[in-house]
Amino acid sequence: MSSRKFFVGGNWKCNGSVSKVKELVDVLNKGEGLTTSVDITDVVEVVVAPVALHIPYVQEKLRKDFKVAAQNAWVKGSGAYTGEISADILKDFGLEWVILGHSERRSLMHETSEFVAEKTQYCLEKGLSVILCIGEKLEEREANKTFDVVASQLTPVADKIKDWSKVVVAYEPVWAIGTGKVASPEQAQEVHDNVRGWLSDKVSPEVASSTRIIYGGSVSASNSDELATCKDIDGFLVGGASLKPDFLKIIQSAQKK
Numbered sequence: 001m002s003s004r005k006f007f008v009g010g011n012w013k014c015n016g017s018v019s020k021v022k023e024l025v026d027v028l029n030k031g032e033g034l035t036t037s038v039d040i041t042d043v044v045e046v047v048v049a050p051v052a053l054h055i056p057y058v059q060e061k062l063r064k065d066f067k068v069a070a071q072n073a074w075v076k077g078s079g080a081y082t083g084e085i086s087a088d089i090l091k092d093f094g095l096e097w098v099i100l101g102h103s104e105r106r107s108l109m110h111e112t113s114e115f116v117a118e119k120t121q122y123c124l125e126k127g128l129s130v131i132l133c134i135g136e137k138l139e140e141r142e143a144n145k146t147f148d149v150v151a152s153q154l155t156p157v158a159d160k161i162k163d164w165s166k167v168v169v170a171y172e173p174v175w176a177i178g179t180g181k182v183a184s185p186e187q188a189q190e191v192h193d194n195v196r197g198w199l200s201d202k203v204s205p206e207v208a209s210s211t212r213i214i215y216g217g218s219v220s221a222s223n224s225d226e227l228a229t230c231k232d233i234d235g236f237l238v239g240g241a242s243l244k245p246d247f248l249k250i251i252q253s254a255q256k257k
């Protein structure tokens with residue numbers, strides 16, 4: 001049994017409506033099927049990331065043992081940055097978590113690993129916890145560059161931060177996101193093991209053994225149990241399935257650890 005608490009994040013991406021978010025919060029609050037001998041959040045940390053406009057509602061109504069995250073933050077403090085939300089504002093609002101470096105932001109908004117590292121540094125300085133997303137594209141995997149890619153995404157972060165205690169690394173192979181093509185447990189475990197080894201070499205063995213490395217990419221109620229049994233998979237970052245009652249079944253996979 002690992003000392004790393006299982007972590008399940010729900011990334012709602014740019015989805016939802018006032019009524020859909022209400023329904024989803026109701027489903028999570030009922031928690032049907034979350035059957036444990038102990039309180040579920042004693043064994044798993046659950047964080048959901050709604051669209052920014054929906055955050056106030058979710059924060060008010062969601063069961064208090066589940067936490068709320070922002071899907072992004074600006075690289076600096078508040079100021080003349082139209083359309084952005086700073087870590088200062090997130091923190092002031094009472095948020096604890098932020099997702100940074102999601103592959104959709106890297107590809108669609110051209111966020112570089114340097115920029116993501118700067119954001120990570122700033123958010124940590126402001127006291128937020130960070131879900132740091134990394135992962136290779138299909139062509140990079142096919143060219144056997146997966147380990148180089150994840151290392152190149154982590155390096156600027158390791159250059160900027162000392163304290164990793166508030167970082168969860170989310171390995172999300174781009175080819176598995178939203179495609180229904182989940183990484184096999186062997187494929188995911190191999191990269192998680194590599195990332196942990198990288199952390200051990202480049203940061204410290206202590207950080208490597210305490211940092212949670214979670215998997216994301218077509219996680220569903222039908223594959224989460226098997227993925228959860230992998231030694232270095234410490235949880236999930238879930239997209240599509242986090243918008244459905246299936247999310248509860250994925251949370252329940254923590255029992256497989």
Ligand SMILES: O=C(CO)COP(=O)(O)O
Nearest residue numbers: 011177178217218239240
């Ligand atoms: O991008 C993801 C989570 O951040 C994964 O998305 P899907 O679970 O929809 O593949």
